[in-house]
Structure formats: C-alpha cells, structure tokens
Amino acid sequence: MTNYLEFEKPLAEIEGKAEELRALARANPDMDVEKEAAGLDKKAADMLKDLYKNLTPWRKCQVARHPDRPHCKDYIDALFTEYTPLAGDRNFADDHAVMGGLARLYGTPVMVIGHEKGHDTKSRIERNFGMARPEGYRKAIRLMEMAHRFKLPVITLVDTPGAYPGKGAEERGQSEAIARSTEKCLQIGVPLISVIIGEGGSGGAVAFATANRVAMLEHSVYSVISPEGCASILWKDSEKMREAAEALRLTAQDLEKLGVIDKIIPEPLGGAQRDRKGTIESVGKALEVMLKDLSKRTPQQLIQDRRKKFLGMGSKGLAA
Amino acid sequence: MNWISNYVRPKINSLFSRREIPENLWTKCPECGTMLFHRELRDNLNVCTSCDHHMAITPRDRFEKLFDGGIFTEVAVPEPTTDPLHFRDQKRYPDRMKAAQRQTGEKEAMLVAEGEIGRTPIVAVAQDFSFMGGSMGMYVGNAIIAAAERAVELKRPMVLFSAAGGARMQEGILSLMQMPRTTVAVEMLREAELPYIVVLTHPTTGGVTASYAMLGDVHIAEPNALICFAGPRVIEQTIREKLPEGFQRAEYLLDHGMLDRVTHRCKMREELVTILRMLLGQPAAVKGDLPAPELTETPEPNEEASKADSSSKAEDSKA
Numbered sequence: 001m002t003n004y005l006e007f008e009k010p011l012a013e014i015e016g017k018a019e020e021l022r023a024l025a026r027a028n029p030d031m032d033v034e035k036e037a038a039g040l041d042k043k044a045a046d047m048l049k050d051l052y053k054n055l056t057p058w059r060k061c062q063v064a065r066h067p068d069r070p071h072c073k074d075y076i077d078a079l080f081t082e083y084t085p086l087a088g089d090r091n092f093a094d095d096h097a098v099m100g101g102l103a104r105l106y107g108t109p110v111m112v113i114g115h116e117k118g119h120d121t122k123s124r125i126e127r128n129f130g131m132a133r134p135e136g137y138r139k140a141i142r143l144m145e146m147a148h149r150f151k152l153p154v155i156t157l158v159d160t161p162g163a164y165p166g167k168g169a170e171e172r173g174q175s176e177a178i179a180r181s182t183e184k185c186l187q188i189g190v191p192l193i194s195v196i197i198g199e200g201g202s203g204g205a206v207a208f209a210t211a212n213r214v215a216m217l218e219h220s221v222y223s224v225i226s227p228e229g230c231a232s233i234l235w236k237d238s239e240k241m242r243e244a245a246e247a248l249r250l251t252a253q254d255l256e257k258l259g260v261i262d263k264i265i266p267e268p269l270g271g272a273q274r275d276r277k278g279t280i281e282s283v284g285k286a287l288e289v290m291l292k293d294l295s296k297r298t299p300q301q302l303i304q305d306r307r308k309k310f311l312g313m314g315s316k317g318l319a320a
Numbered sequence: 321m322n323w324i325s326n327y328v329r330p331k332i333n334s335l336f337s338r339r340e341i342p343e344n345l346w347t348k349c350p351e352c353g354t355m356l357f358h359r360e361l362r363d364n365l366n367v368c369t370s371c372d373h374h375m376a377i378t379p380r381d382r383f384e385k386l387f388d389g390g391i392f393t394e395v396a397v398p399e400p401t402t403d404p405l406h407f408r409d410q411k412r413y414p415d416r417m418k419a420a421q422r423q424t425g426e427k428e429a430m431l432v433a434e435g436e437i438g439r440t441p442i443v444a445v446a447q448d449f450s451f452m453g454g455s456m457g458m459y460v461g462n463a464i465i466a467a468a469e470r471a472v473e474l475k476r477p478m479v480l481f482s483a484a485g486g487a488r489m490q491e492g493i494l495s496l497m498q499m500p501r502t503t504v505a506v507e508m509l510r511e512a513e514l515p516y517i518v519v520l521t522h523p524t525t526g527g528v529t530a531s532y533a534m535l536g537d538v539h540i541a542e543p544n545a546l547i548c549f550a551g552p553r554v555i556e557q558t559i560r561e562k563l564p565e566g567f568q569r570a571e572y573l574l575d576h577g578m579l580d581r582v583t584h585r586c587k588m589r590e591e592l593v594t595i596l597r598m599l600l601g602q603p604a605a606v607k608g609d610l611p612a613p614e615l616t617e618t619p620e621p622n623e624e625a626s627k628a629d630s631s632s633k634a635e636d637s638k639a
Contacts, residue, residue, distance in 0.1 A: 166550075167563065173578050175530040175533070175534045176534040176578060179499075179535050224489060224492055224495050225487070225489055235410060243409070247405070248405075310500040314494045
C-alpha cells in the first residue's frame with residue numbers, strides 16, 4: 001500500500017483505478033483489461049513526471065518528510081557491513097533518536113552517525129521522531145572523538161525536524177550539547193562527510209553537518225526553521241507555510257547555488273520513497289566518491305579546509 | 321510657584337492625559353512599577369534601583385560604562401551581502417532593516433570594540449536586542465569573527481555579551497551557517513590560548529545559545545535572564561504541561577550546571593577584571609587601579625519641569 005502525499009491525490013486515483021482493473025481481471029480470467037490498464041499506467045507515469053518536474057519548496061518539504069522515505073537505519077542496513085552500534089553518552093542515557101557506531105562502507109571502516117525517525121508508531125515514539133536530546137549529541141561527540149583518535153572517516157546522515165524542545169532536554173543543556181557537537185565537527189582530523197537524506201532541521205542538523213562535504217538528496221530540505229514555524233512568526237499565520245517555504249530557500253537546488261552544500265544526489269522519479277533501493281545505492285556511490293576524494297588529505301588540511309569552507313560561506317548571495 | 325501650579329495642575333493633567341510625563345525622563349520598571357528617573361537609571365546601568373530588575377541596555381551604553389573612562393574604539397566589521405535571499409514576508413527584508421536602523425541608530429545587531437577595563441586590554445562584543453531582536457545573521461557572524469581575529473592579533477581576551485532571539489530567519493540557511501562560523505571564531509581564541517568569557521543577558525535563545533554563547537571558558541549571566549534553546553512557549557506546546565517557576569532563567573541554569581555565575585550588572589565589570597587578570601597571570605587589580613568610567617553629565621532639567629515630574633510620579637505610583 002503506497003502512502004500518497006496530498007498533492008499526489010490525483011495520481012493516487014489513477015494508480016488506484018489501474019490496480020482495481022487488474023484485480024478485477026484476476027478474478028475474471030475472461031476479461032481483457034490490460035489495454036485499458038496500460039493506458040492508465042501511462043497516464044499515471046506522465047502525471048508523476050509532471051508533478052515532480054517542478055516541485056514547489058513546500059511540496060519538497062512534504063516529500064522530505066514522506067513516511068516511506070528511506071531513513072538512517074535503512075541506509076545503515078543496506079550500505080554498511082559489520083555495523084556495530086555504540087550506545088550512550090557515558091553521562092546520562094542513550095538517545096535512540098541518534099544511531100551510531102562502527103561499520104564498513106565498501107570495506108573501509110568508518111564511524112557512521114545519524115538521526116533515525118522510525119517507521120511506525122512504536123518505533124517513531126522510541127526514536128522520538130528523530131528529535132535528539134542532549135544525550136544524542138553527546139553520544140555523537142563521543143563517537144567523533146573516537147573516530148579522530150583511530151583515524152576513521154565519519155559519515156553523518158541527517159534527518160531531523162530539529163532538536164527536541166523538551167523540559168529535560170533544556171535542563172540537561174540542549175544548547176551546550178549542540179554547540180559542542182558543532183565544535184567537535186570542526187576539530188576532528190578525519191574526513192567528515194554529511195548527507196542530508198530528508199529533513200535538515202536547524203541547529204539539530206548543523207550539529208552533525210559541519211562537514212568537509214555536505215551532500216543533499218534531490219528532494220531533501222535544510223533550513224534554519226520549519227516553514228510552519230517561520231510562517232507563524234513572520235506571517236503570524238502558520239497556514240502561510242507555502243510562502244515561508246518559498247522565501248526560506250530551503251531546497252537542495254537553492255542551497256547549492258548559495259554555496260552551502262557541495263553536491264546534490266539525484267532521486268528516482270517520484271521521490272526516494274518510490275525506489276528506496278535505488279536511492280540508497282546512489283547515496284552509497286556518492287559517499288564512496290567523496291570519501292576517496294578526501295582520503296589523501298592530512299588531518300591538518302582537513303581541519304583547515306573545513307574552517308575555510310564555513311568562514312567563506314555567504315560570500316555569494318542568490319542572484320535572481 | 322504656588323499651590324495651584326505645583327499640585328493642582330499636575331493632578332488635573334494626570335487625570336486627562338498621562339502624556340504630560342516627558343517620555344524620556346522617566347521609565348517605569350516593568351517588574352515592580354517604580355518610576356525611575358533617567359539619570360538614576362542610566363547610572364545604574366538600566367537596573368531598577370528598587371527591585372534590581374535588569375532592563376535591556378544597548379551595546380553602546382554598556383560599553384560606555386564598561387571601558388575605563390568610557391573610552392573604546394570600534395572594530396570594523398566586514399559588510400556582508402545585503403538581503404542574500406531576496407527575502408520577503410509581509411514586509412521586504414531591506415525595509416525591516418531600514419526600520420531597525422532608523423529606530424536604533426545602529427547599523428546592525430552587534431557592536432565590536434577594543435579598549436581597557438581596569439587597565440586590562442580586551443576586545444568586547446555586544447549584541448543589540450533592540451535591533452531586530454539581536455538576531456544572528458551574517459553581520460553578527462562577521463562581527464564575532466572580526467572580534468576574534470582582532471583579539472588574536474592583539475593577544476587580548478574576548479568578552480561577549482549575548483542577547484538574541486536566535487537566528488535571523490530573513491537570511492535563511494545563511495543565518496544557520498553562522499553557528500559553525502562563530503564556532504570557528506571561538507576555536508581561533510582557544511588555539512591562541514586567549515580567554516573567552518560569555519556574559520549571557522536577557523534573552524539569549526535559539527541558535528545563538530546553541531553556538532558561541534555556550535562555548536565560553538567562563539559563563540556569567542545577568543540575574544533572571546532567559547537562556548534557552550527552545551523557548552518556554554514552544555516547550556509548553558510540545559509537552560502540554562505548565563513549566564516550573566523560574567524555568568530557563570539564569571538561576572535555574574546555574575543550578576543545572578550550564579553557568580559558572582549569575583552576577584548583577586553593576587558588579588560585572590569588576591568581576592570580569594578579576595577573572596581576566598587571573599586567567600592572564602596578571603597581578604591583582606588594586607582598587608585605585610580601577611578608574612570608574614567618567615560620567616557624561618546630563619543637563620539638569622529645569623526646576624519647574626522636575627517638580628512637575630515628581631508630583632506626577634507621586635500620582636502615578638498611587639494609581
């Protein structure tokens with residue numbers, strides 16, 4: 001059963017009809033519906049192409065949050081071997097919104113860290129919808145520190161609505177944890193590569209994405225605030241999220257123009273959720289290329305490059 | 321002067337219009353309601369003399385009281401691209417900027433200065449909450465980087481006074497990128513082994529707290545300052561329960577290990593001098609070594625006005 005987004009409703013109708021016809025034909029072997037069904041398929045395919053050709057920023061936000069989009073765990077399961085999760089911040093708890101551990105990417109040992117949103121009600125609650133608490137950032141800091149000492153490249157997979165706005169999280173120093181995590185990203189003398197696979201939500205994302213290379217999936221988003229949040233503050237109306245999404249320039253395409261990200265990884269037609277395996281493979285290939293590119297740099301070069309990259313950011317605005 | 325002009329007239333005036341109180345002369349403390357005379361308030365660094373409530377203070381006013389003799393030199397900040405995203409909500413971003421500039425008389429939300437406090441040379445940075453909520457955009461990022469670079473160049477410690485609602489949404493992702501950028505600035509100070517002291521003032525929230533404001537060697541906050549990542553309203557909406565009294569206030573953060581000290585604004589300068597001199601291995605400052613900043617004399621308002629003021633003040637506190 002495919003989950004359709006609101007703007008995909010007309011598509012859902014056509015695909016549903018084709019499916020119904022085929023089901024009917026399976027029940028009555030004499031009926032010949034293939035021609036009609038194929039026509040509907042064609043119509044659906046054209047519509048899909050049309051819908052995804054020029055996704056508006058708000059629609060991209062919806063695709064980036066699609067429940068069937070591959071999440072961190074899917075990438076780790078499919079791309080990495082010998083994944084050995086490492087838990088806890090040695091201080092308070094283990095945050096299940098952040099996954100992390102040792103693993104091999106095409107044979108090379110790396111440290112992989114990422115936000116995990118969960119895929120059903122139970123796992124979503126367990127993962128806190130990918131919203132990390134200070135423990136999550138402190139676990140990441142610990143793992144990055146370890147990677148630095150053992151000279152392992154760090155790969156981060158970013159997919160979070162933002163850091164968790166809760167009472168305990170504030171009491172245990174959410175801000176400090178995020179600040180220290182960003183700082184750790186800047187300090188490690190190993191390649192740090194970040195891929196925004198869904199939502200790059202504000203400070204919660206930056207804490208993992210202050211990297212030598214930042215790549216984004218074609219329909220993922222990365223923003224200082226959610227369009228809903230921005231709309232309710234600046235428009236005083238949270239229903240203005242379409243306008244806010246537009247104004248914030250949060251799409252991979254705009255961010256590449258602004259020089260904030262280095263690479264866009266294309267998604268299959270209709271978004272990552274329509275071909276999860278294919279998407280995961282593209283991300284794997286992109287990671288391999290970026291990793292190879294950075295492997296010859298010395299620790300000092302990696303640290304200096306990272307600093308220079310962020311210091312120089314913002315020198316070009318968005319023309320047009 | 322007679323009874324009528326001194327008492328009756330102000331009373332009648334106050335009945336019809338409160339506007340008679342010259343606006344710039346008196347400030348009502350938002351906490352305890354005491355009417356505070358402008359000079360008294362100014363001399364007390366905008367802290368209520370009756371209840372110690374810390375009101376907002378502009379970077380310029382703060383620096384005048386912070387630096388020896390009120391003397392400081394501004395450090396130039398590289399100008400960023402204006403309106404990089406061509407952002408428009410209900411208003412255009414450049415229009416919002418112009419309005420803020422007109423209102424504050426400042427160029428942007430951050431002021432960088434070098435000078436001496438208690439004969440200790442420092443570079444100081446202060447954020448201006450009155451300028452678009454002190455929000456952190458590219459200029460603020462550039463200011464912190466310029467300050468850190470200047471501190472490293474002069475081998476001086478850096479003191480930063482934070483006050484901001486968070487990142488400047490109108491600069492979108494580029495405001496978010498000031499989190500790593502300002503963190504690089506802090507790294508520069510660390511590498512040069514220079515002290516970096518953060519003074520957190522009301523309010524310090526969002527991306528500002530989650531970057532340079534929480535990376536100091538020493539964290540000092542002003543009393544009752546709101547310091548948080550997510551604001552109390554957002555949290556109440558998320559967890560749907562009432563938050564405890566004093567939640568996310570300076571004293572609460574002190575209890576939870578996020579701050580070293582909570583210090584009254586009027587004691588801040590002395591405390592900074594004490595801490596910095598120890599960190600820098602300098603001899604203790606002697607009392608006579610701490611010249612109090614010169615006060616620029618504000619002209620006394622004429623007699624009649626001041627009398628009228630005091631009587632309307634009396635009226636007001638009764639009301």
